[in-house]
Amino acid sequence: MERIVDARDLPGVLTPSLSPVEQAVLLVTGRTLGRGEEDLGKKLMRSFLFNLSQREGVVKTIVLINSGVLLAIEGSDVVEYLMTLERSGVEVLSCNACLDYYRVREKLMVGTVTNMYNVIDLLSNAYKVITV
DSSP: OOOOOOGGGSTTOOOTTSOTGGGEEEEEOSSSSSSSOHHHHHHHHHHHHHHHHTSSSSOSEEEEOGGGGGGGBTTOTTHHHHHHHHHTTOEEEEEHHHHHHHTOGGGBOSSEEEOHHHHHHHHHHOSEEEEO
């Protein structure tokens, strides 16, 4: 019997039946939001992720790269917000090479590990990419 694959089950495939919001990807490139004072940037990122966790349907996937992976590890003051997002159906992905670089793979508390091949696939097929 031929197996029919639903495109929604394939990572990175743009699916016409999903709304643009359901295909939006948030690319988090660091543990701070904006440039300038690091303390302010950390407070802004905390506020951003808290407020994002309080809204549904803003993004479908969050990709953490570079020091952004530090947001998803043990001891992070925003890991609870990422967990809330994951429980609501948002996929949280952390860069494999970045976790290894910071030597924190074993401290990952939320989401799954991905590689740059998958990141490129997600970004190139997303309806919208929001980079912070």
